[in-house]
Amino acid sequence: MTRLTLAAALAATLLGGPAAAHTALAGSTPASGSILAASPKEIVLTFKEPTRVASVSVEAGGQPERRLTVATKGAARSVVIAEPRLAPGRNAVRWRAVSADGHAVSGEILIVIRPATR
Secondary structure, eight states: OOHHHHHHHHHHHHHHSGGGOOOOEEEEESOTTEEESSOOSEEEEEEEEEEEEEEEEEEETTOOOEEEOBOOOSSEEEEEEEOOOOOSEEEEEEEEEEETTSOEEEEEEEEEEOOOOO
């Protein structure tokens, strides 16, 4: 192995290893982009590693952002938001969290609730 190849391999290991990674959302239930007939009974956010969620809120139809209650306490891979009471229309569910490495991360999922038909 040449010195240059060895140096590149060492740099990739040090810079790209697990210690440098921040958590990310692995998925949600319901999935982002879902179109539902009614508000779900709960929303589950699943992360790639244990994460401490600081806040979850929802913004719908130009209304002020509303804070949601997180049922899961402490660091966990899955976080439950019980009874989110999503409004008809487009709902942006935003989360903020602290990953295991101490970095703040955030994101959002979009869920559409169909208006009631008469």
